[in-house]
Amino acid sequence: MLLRHTSKEVKVREGLTINPAKTCQPIGAMYAALGIHGCLPHSHGSQGCCSYHRSTLTRHYKEPVMAATSSFTEGASVFGGQANLLAAIDTIFAVYEPDIIAVHSTCLSETIGDDLQQMTKKAKDDGKIPEGKYVIYASTPSFIGSHVTGYANMVTGMATQFAESTGVKKSQFNIIAGWMEPSDMREIKRLAKVMGINIVLFPDTSDVLDAPQTGKHVFYPKGGTTVDELKSSGDSIASLALGSVSAEPAAIALEKKCKVPFETLDIPIGLSATDRFIMAISKVARVSVPEEVTTDRGRLVDVMCDMEQYLHGKRVALFGDPDQLLPLTEFLLDLNMKPVHIVSGTPGQRFEKQMRQLLDERSPATNFKSGLQADMFLLHQWMKNEPVDLLIGNTYGKYMARDEDIPFIRFGFPILDRIGHSYFPNIGYGGSLRLLEKILNAIMDRQDRDALEEKFELVM
Amino acid sequence: MEANKIIPDPAQVREELIQKYPAKVAKKRSKSIVINDPETIPEVQANVRTVPGIITQRGCCYAGCKGVVLGPTRDIVNIVHGPIGCSFYAWLTRRNQTKPETLMDANYIPYCFSTDMQEENIVFGGEKKLKIAIQEAYDLFHPKSIAIFSTCPVGLIGDDVHAAAREMKEKFGDCNVFGFSCEGYRGVSQSAGHHIANNGVFKHMVGRDNTPSEGKFKLNLLGEYNIGGDAFEIERIFEKVGITLVASFSGNSTVGAIENSHTADLNVILCHRSINYMGDMMETKYGIPWMKINFVGAESTAKSLRKIGEYFGDEELKARIEAVIAEEAPKVKAVINEIMPRTKGKTAMLFVGGSRAHHYQDLFTELGMTTVAAGYEFAHRDDYEGRDVLPGIKVDADSKNIEELKIVADPELYNPRKTESELEALKEKGLEINGYEGMMKQMTKKSLVVDDLSHYESEKLIEIYKPDIFCAGIKEKYVVQKMGIPLKQLHSYDYGGPYTGFEGAINFYKDIDRMVNNPVWKLIKAPWETAGNGKGAGLAASYVTQ
Incomplete structure (x- = not known):
C-alpha cells in the first residue's frame, strides 16, 4: 500500500493539510504569462519558487518553460x-531580449511588502525599459487562494495594463481563457472561426507550450496573444470570460477600465457547458450556429445514447480546480453518472455556491468540500467509506487509484506521467467526446479485466 | 562511428559566453568560467549569488534541506510550515525510492504535509497553526519523528519553529519533534539547505540510540538518496561482500538507523557537497573517519570497494571484494564491448548537482566518451578544486549566517576507529581519509569548467561544441532536446536507473547508447525541407519500368 497511513475514520483537521488538491499562486501567474507572445515570466522571490514552477510546468508539458527570478538572498529579504x-x-532585456517581462510576486516578496507597481514604475522612470518593450506585474501572494488565483491575477494584469480604449469599437470579441490547456485554447480559436467571429483570446498558450521539434530552440515561440491584440481588447464589443474563478476577474477589470461588457461562462467541458458557450457566441455576436457545430454536437450526443448502459449509475470521485470541476460535474450528471465525492483546495464562496446549487438540484447526496483542508487525504478517506467506480483528477490521484484498485482518468493540473492534454482538447463537443471516450475506456477496460471467463464479452 | 570531434579553443569559447552580458555581469560570470588544467588547478568562483534575472538552474535552501537530505527517510513526518506550494512541489518529485520491510512499517514518502499558511497566519503569526498541525499529525499517525521545515515567510514573520518543536516533543514524550530554519532565501542555492539539514540531523537524530550495531565491517553510506533505486544496488553489493550498512543518509533509510549510525566504523561519502558536514562532525564527535568513494561507474565501484577493503584491512573481506568484482565484471564487460563501438569518441557535457557532474564522468569515460565541459549547480570550490582549498575560502555574507556547529569529542562515545599511525599507513597506501580531490583533477586539460551555468551559456555551449549528449535537469531537458541534442536528466534519471554499482553501470551504458544513437534525431527535418519544397518534377511513372 502506498498510502498505508490513510485511515477510514475522518477527523476534522484545522492545522494540517495532507496531500493538497491545489498549489500556490505564482505558478498560475507564470503559466498565464507564457500565453503572451514574446513574454518572459519573472518570479520576484527566492530562486526556489521559479525553479519549482518551471520544473512542474515542464513536467506537465514536456516543453521548455523559460522564466527568470529575482534570486533573493537574505539581504534582499x-x-x-x-x-x-x-x-x-537590466539583465533580462540585455540577455534574453523579451518584448515583455511579466513579473509576479511570491510569499517572500509579499510578506516584506514589496510593491510591484511602484517598482515597475521606477524601472520605467529610470529608463530601464527599452522603447517598445513592457514590464507588467501581478501581485500573487502564495498565502491567498491557489494556483488558480495566481492565474486569474496575471490575466487581470494583462487586461488592466495593456487594454486601451480608443473610443472606436472594433468588430471583435474577447474570449478570456480560464485555466486551460494549449489544446483547449487552440480549440476555442477554431470554434470562433467556425462560428465566424473575430476574437482576441487571452492568454493563449497554444504554439507556446506545444511547440514543434524543429532542431532549434525558439526562445519565444510563435504563439501567445500579441501586445497589439491585448491593447485592442479594450475596443472589443464584449468579453466572454470562461471560468468564474480564473477568467472573470480579468473581464471585470476590462469592463471597469474600458467599459467592455462581459458574460461569464463555464469552461466548455461537456455537452451543457459547450451548449451554453455556443449559444452565448451566437447571441452576443448575432451569428447563427453553422451546421458543422450542430453535427459535432450530434456526434457527442450519439455516443452518449449508444453507450449509456456503461455509464449509468457509475460512481465517480473527482478533485481539481473550480472552473474545471463545475462543468465536469455537470457533464458526469448529463452522462447519468454519479459524482459521489468532489474536492478542490481552491477556496471561494462563488464556486462553493455554484457547485452546491448544481448538486442540490441534481445530486444532493454528493460529498463536496473546497478550500482549507479540502485535500486528497480527505477525498481518499471518503472513498474508503463510500467506494467509487472511477477517480478523475491530476497525476497525484494515481496513488489512491492504485491502493483502492479504481480506474483512474488523468484530468487537470498537473499531469506528470502522461501526454495528450496539451495536444488534444477536452473542451467543445469534440473535446468532450474525447473525455467521454476516456471515461468509457476506463470503465470498460475494468469490466474486461474483472469479467469471469464465461462472462467475457466480445461485443460491448 | 563518428570521428573524434575537434574541440574548440576554450579561451575563445569563454569570451563568447560572456560577450552578450552587461559589463558587470560579464565580469562576475567570467570568474566562474575556467579553462581546466589538472596539474595546476585554477580557481573557480563558486557558491556565490546568481545575478538577478539570469536564468539559473538553481533552487533554494528549503529544496536542499527538505527535498534533498530529509525527504528520503521514510518514517519521518515532514511538515512544511508555509504556504502550500513549497510542500506541493517537493512531493514525490525527487524519486527517492524506499522499501519498507513489511506492510506494517511506516512510510510517509507518498504523503505531502503542509500548514498551508493563510494571510492571517502571515499577519498574526503561524506558530499556533503549526502546533495544531503537529498535534494533528501526531494524533493521526503516531510517527517516531516529526520534522518541521520553515519556508520564506516563516523567518520573516518570526515564527519560532524550534520552540514549537521543543514544546510538542515534550508534550508527546514518544515522538522526536525538531525544526529546520531552511527558509528559501538563505544562502545562494540548495547548498545552504544541505548544511542546515546536516546540522539538524546531527543534533536531533544521530546518537539517540547507542545499541551496538551488529556486523564485522560496519559503515554508513552518506550522500546517497536512492534516486531510481541507486541505494538498492549498493545494498546488494554490500550484502554480497559482507559489509554491514548501519545507516544510509538518507536513501531508503529509517529514523532508527540514523539514530544508531554513530556505532558504525566508517563513513563513506558519495555526494560530497550535500553531506560532507556530517562526515566531519561524526569524525570529531565519535571518531569515525570518512572516505570519499564513488559508486557511479563500474570501475569506480570496484575501486571504491577496494578502498573500503583496504580501510578495514581484513584479508578475508578483501578476497570477497575481489571475488564479487570478478563475478560482476564479465556482464559489465559484455555490455561495454557491445556498446562501445557506437559511443566511442562521442562527447558529453554535464551541468548538474554538487557531485554528479563529477561522478558521471566516470561512466562516460567507460563508454569511451569525452567530457568537454562540466560544472555544478550549487557546489563550492572544494568540490571543483579539492578540499585543500578549504582554508583559503573566504566566508561571505551569504554563508556566514549558516550555522557552523561547534563539535567536540563526545566524552563517552568518542572512540577513534583508527589510530594516527594506522591512518598514516592507510594514506601511504593511497587511501584519502577525510579528503576529496575534487572534479577538476580528473578532467582533461583545456576542458571547460563552468559554475552555475546560465540558460544563455548553455545554449551557446551547445551551439559551439555540438555535444552528443548534454546532462542536466528537467528545466533544461526540453530546451536542449529542441536543439536536436539528447538530454539525460541526472537528477531524476529520466525516470530510469539505478545507475550505481555494476547493474547501474549497465543501465547507464544502455540508456546513453539508446539516446545518442536514436534514429529520431535524424528525423527532425521533414523530407520537403531538405528536398526543395514544391520544386519537384512531378511523379515519376515508376510502374512503366517495373
Missing part, C-alpha cells in the same frame, strides 16, 4: 527586493 528586481530587468 531584509532590505527589500527593489534592487534585485531592477538588476533583473
Whole structure:
C-alpha cells in the first residue's frame, strides 16, 4: 500500500493539510504569462519558487518553460527586493531580449511588502525599459487562494495594463481563457472561426507550450496573444470570460477600465457547458450556429445514447480546480453518472455556491468540500467509506487509484506521467467526446479485466 | 562511428559566453568560467549569488534541506510550515525510492504535509497553526519523528519553529519533534539547505540510540538518496561482500538507523557537497573517519570497494571484494564491448548537482566518451578544486549566517576507529581519509569548467561544441532536446536507473547508447525541407519500368 497511513475514520483537521488538491499562486501567474507572445515570466522571490514552477510546468508539458527570478538572498529579504528586481530587468532585456517581462510576486516578496507597481514604475522612470518593450506585474501572494488565483491575477494584469480604449469599437470579441490547456485554447480559436467571429483570446498558450521539434530552440515561440491584440481588447464589443474563478476577474477589470461588457461562462467541458458557450457566441455576436457545430454536437450526443448502459449509475470521485470541476460535474450528471465525492483546495464562496446549487438540484447526496483542508487525504478517506467506480483528477490521484484498485482518468493540473492534454482538447463537443471516450475506456477496460471467463464479452 | 570531434579553443569559447552580458555581469560570470588544467588547478568562483534575472538552474535552501537530505527517510513526518506550494512541489518529485520491510512499517514518502499558511497566519503569526498541525499529525499517525521545515515567510514573520518543536516533543514524550530554519532565501542555492539539514540531523537524530550495531565491517553510506533505486544496488553489493550498512543518509533509510549510525566504523561519502558536514562532525564527535568513494561507474565501484577493503584491512573481506568484482565484471564487460563501438569518441557535457557532474564522468569515460565541459549547480570550490582549498575560502555574507556547529569529542562515545599511525599507513597506501580531490583533477586539460551555468551559456555551449549528449535537469531537458541534442536528466534519471554499482553501470551504458544513437534525431527535418519544397518534377511513372 502506498498510502498505508490513510485511515477510514475522518477527523476534522484545522492545522494540517495532507496531500493538497491545489498549489500556490505564482505558478498560475507564470503559466498565464507564457500565453503572451514574446513574454518572459519573472518570479520576484527566492530562486526556489521559479525553479519549482518551471520544473512542474515542464513536467506537465514536456516543453521548455523559460522564466527568470529575482534570486533573493537574505539581504534582499531584509532590505527589500527593489534592487534585485531592477538588476533583473537590466539583465533580462540585455540577455534574453523579451518584448515583455511579466513579473509576479511570491510569499517572500509579499510578506516584506514589496510593491510591484511602484517598482515597475521606477524601472520605467529610470529608463530601464527599452522603447517598445513592457514590464507588467501581478501581485500573487502564495498565502491567498491557489494556483488558480495566481492565474486569474496575471490575466487581470494583462487586461488592466495593456487594454486601451480608443473610443472606436472594433468588430471583435474577447474570449478570456480560464485555466486551460494549449489544446483547449487552440480549440476555442477554431470554434470562433467556425462560428465566424473575430476574437482576441487571452492568454493563449497554444504554439507556446506545444511547440514543434524543429532542431532549434525558439526562445519565444510563435504563439501567445500579441501586445497589439491585448491593447485592442479594450475596443472589443464584449468579453466572454470562461471560468468564474480564473477568467472573470480579468473581464471585470476590462469592463471597469474600458467599459467592455462581459458574460461569464463555464469552461466548455461537456455537452451543457459547450451548449451554453455556443449559444452565448451566437447571441452576443448575432451569428447563427453553422451546421458543422450542430453535427459535432450530434456526434457527442450519439455516443452518449449508444453507450449509456456503461455509464449509468457509475460512481465517480473527482478533485481539481473550480472552473474545471463545475462543468465536469455537470457533464458526469448529463452522462447519468454519479459524482459521489468532489474536492478542490481552491477556496471561494462563488464556486462553493455554484457547485452546491448544481448538486442540490441534481445530486444532493454528493460529498463536496473546497478550500482549507479540502485535500486528497480527505477525498481518499471518503472513498474508503463510500467506494467509487472511477477517480478523475491530476497525476497525484494515481496513488489512491492504485491502493483502492479504481480506474483512474488523468484530468487537470498537473499531469506528470502522461501526454495528450496539451495536444488534444477536452473542451467543445469534440473535446468532450474525447473525455467521454476516456471515461468509457476506463470503465470498460475494468469490466474486461474483472469479467469471469464465461462472462467475457466480445461485443460491448 | 563518428570521428573524434575537434574541440574548440576554450579561451575563445569563454569570451563568447560572456560577450552578450552587461559589463558587470560579464565580469562576475567570467570568474566562474575556467579553462581546466589538472596539474595546476585554477580557481573557480563558486557558491556565490546568481545575478538577478539570469536564468539559473538553481533552487533554494528549503529544496536542499527538505527535498534533498530529509525527504528520503521514510518514517519521518515532514511538515512544511508555509504556504502550500513549497510542500506541493517537493512531493514525490525527487524519486527517492524506499522499501519498507513489511506492510506494517511506516512510510510517509507518498504523503505531502503542509500548514498551508493563510494571510492571517502571515499577519498574526503561524506558530499556533503549526502546533495544531503537529498535534494533528501526531494524533493521526503516531510517527517516531516529526520534522518541521520553515519556508520564506516563516523567518520573516518570526515564527519560532524550534520552540514549537521543543514544546510538542515534550508534550508527546514518544515522538522526536525538531525544526529546520531552511527558509528559501538563505544562502545562494540548495547548498545552504544541505548544511542546515546536516546540522539538524546531527543534533536531533544521530546518537539517540547507542545499541551496538551488529556486523564485522560496519559503515554508513552518506550522500546517497536512492534516486531510481541507486541505494538498492549498493545494498546488494554490500550484502554480497559482507559489509554491514548501519545507516544510509538518507536513501531508503529509517529514523532508527540514523539514530544508531554513530556505532558504525566508517563513513563513506558519495555526494560530497550535500553531506560532507556530517562526515566531519561524526569524525570529531565519535571518531569515525570518512572516505570519499564513488559508486557511479563500474570501475569506480570496484575501486571504491577496494578502498573500503583496504580501510578495514581484513584479508578475508578483501578476497570477497575481489571475488564479487570478478563475478560482476564479465556482464559489465559484455555490455561495454557491445556498446562501445557506437559511443566511442562521442562527447558529453554535464551541468548538474554538487557531485554528479563529477561522478558521471566516470561512466562516460567507460563508454569511451569525452567530457568537454562540466560544472555544478550549487557546489563550492572544494568540490571543483579539492578540499585543500578549504582554508583559503573566504566566508561571505551569504554563508556566514549558516550555522557552523561547534563539535567536540563526545566524552563517552568518542572512540577513534583508527589510530594516527594506522591512518598514516592507510594514506601511504593511497587511501584519502577525510579528503576529496575534487572534479577538476580528473578532467582533461583545456576542458571547460563552468559554475552555475546560465540558460544563455548553455545554449551557446551547445551551439559551439555540438555535444552528443548534454546532462542536466528537467528545466533544461526540453530546451536542449529542441536543439536536436539528447538530454539525460541526472537528477531524476529520466525516470530510469539505478545507475550505481555494476547493474547501474549497465543501465547507464544502455540508456546513453539508446539516446545518442536514436534514429529520431535524424528525423527532425521533414523530407520537403531538405528536398526543395514544391520544386519537384512531378511523379515519376515508376510502374512503366517495373
